[in-house]
Amino acid sequence: MSGDVRAEDLLRELAPRVLGVLVRRHGDFAAAEDAVQEALLAAAQQWPAEGVPGNPHGWLVTVAARRMADQVRSEQARRRREVADALARPGGEPVAPAADAPAERDDTLTLLFLCCHPALSGASQVALTLRAVGGLTTAQIAHAFLVPEATMAQRVSRAKQRIKAAGATFRMPAGAERGERLGAVLHVLYLIFNEGYTATAGPDLRREDLSAEAIRLARAVHALLPGDGEVTGLLALMLLTDARRAARTGPGGELIPLAEQDRSRWDRAALTEGVALISAALPHGPVGPYQLQAAIAAVHAEAEREQDTDWAQILGLYELLAEVAPNPMVSLNHAVAVAMAKGPGAGLELLETLEADERLARHHRLDAVRAHLLEMAGDWEAARESYRTAARRTASIPERRYLESRADRLR
Known part of the structure; x- marks a missing residue:
């Protein structure tokens, strides 16, 4: 694996953790997300040439915090006391900070819940999840969904403004709200995977970057909620479906339906993992739609x-x-x-x-x-x-x- 690829993968993995640190410290999701994006850009430019630092997480937190401090100083110089006045107006509150926690804590799931806030439309939830949690640039997200970069930038900006106006807090929701929001999180990951596996439009059958990102995020959610049957079912479904990727197209990129695929080209490791996951989840009901879809995919995989x-x-x-x-x-x-x-x-x-x-x-x-x-x-x-x-x-x-x-x- 090349250094560039390793650095890119590492940045995607660290992005939500770094963003979580800043949001917990400062409470302003929009400003923190902008600062993290600048830090990721700086790392993408410096690390391939200078090498990955010994503590890449700490490096990103330090750079992002400096960027955020620069933003605050610049804003204070321009607006002086207007910031305090703005915070006093209805709808002007930033995302309220939660109690401070260790910087190394993994905030992936909390960020996913925040990006899937009920104040956002489904399209905005997908875009914000890919940007804030997936570490994709606005240009990459726009390319994936075949819309102009300016359009996607506006969508992401409006999403952050809606979260700010809703007075959202950076914490895990409790009770029934947590169950409802987890359903939205899983649905967003499901949509991202499906768009990557079979693109709804354009010249390519699939967008492997999107499906791979959905699987990575599903693994992160599963690592945090290993006992949730639907979380396990969704990860199993993604693995079992993506295992057929190499056999879905011919030499010229033509689509090959399931019945005509060369099953020797299926990814056996992914199939084995997917079957094991769904087999372990099913006996511990209740059984939901992702588990049932994974079970169907497992029956295909076993033939x-x-x-x-x-x-x-x-x-x-x-x-x-x-x-x-x-x-x-x-x-x-x-x-x-x-x-x-x-x-x-x-x-x-x-x-x-x-x-x-x-x-x-x-x-x-x-x-x-x-x-x-x-x-x-x-x-x-x-x-x-x-x-x-x-x-x-x-x-x-x-x-x-x-x-x-x-x-x-x-x-």
């Missing part, structure tokens, strides 16, 4: 060949998932499982019940699943038209090429 897949077991798991967390994508995958276990006619019949769901209107996945089931049933003409419709509706170039190739194959 050495596609024809060995236990579709009856997968169907049963999807039926449970549809009860626990019903949503359109679960329904689509449930229809595929029904088709594989009971025949394409049964799957198509279930698919008809989804036609009126407005959440699926004009979504390419509905047309793609219909095309797949029609192809299984031997209705090639109808399948070809559905594949073409799905191709027109997706914004992902690799998916479009794949769907068009399926349609062409049925001529």
Whole structure:
């Protein structure tokens, strides 16, 4: 591993811990986050040339604290007593500091809870998590979600302002609020992973930096909450899904569906870890949606060949998932499982019940699943038209090429 790569990985790992130290000391999340970003930039410029310091965490804390002090002095020189007046106005309070704690304490989970504050939209939660906890630059986040850097910068800035206006405190929420916020944390990590594993738009099928970052953060949450079944389930799901990454594309970057993948290219270490995690979590209920999805992925992982897949077991798991967390994508995958276990006619019949769901209107996945089931049933003409419709509706170039190739194959 090169020094540059090691330094980059280390900076990502240390970013939330350094930010936590500053927020605990000073209470102002927005100012602390800006100072940490400047410290990370300074490290990225100096460490590759001068070497990683003996105490990289302390180096970053010192530099960030100096940057923050410089900001405060500059602000005081410009505004003098206006700072005190501003703090007295409604909505002008910074994030309240918690009691001081050792600088080495890992604040990753606390930062995740703060970035997933209920005052923020889902998109803002994702952006702020990647920036503050993931250590990604605004430019990197903008590139991942195919929006201009200025747009993403505004989104991150508004998110920090909303947290400040909400009077959020840098501490773990308690009771029911903690459970609700943990659900938001897991959902944000799930969204980040999915966008990385299958990009919703653009020329690339996947964004490995995003999926890798989601796995890293999920590991951090699991290390802090190892007994939480859904935390374990989400990490297991990510590992089991990402293990298939190398087999998902051909030499030219073309998409290869699960049924046609070379399973010898799957990452056995990741599969083993994922299966072990979900196997340990399931007996200690209650069972949630991430555990059920991980269990489904584990059944796929344990089949050495596609024809060995236990579709009856997968169907049963999807039926449970549809009860626990019903949503359109679960329904689509449930229809595929029904088709594989009971025949394409049964799957198509279930698919008809989804036609009126407005959440699926004009979504390419509905047309793609219909095309797949029609192809299984031997209705090639109808399948070809559905594949073409799905191709027109997706914004992902690799998916479009794949769907068009399926349609062409049925001529």
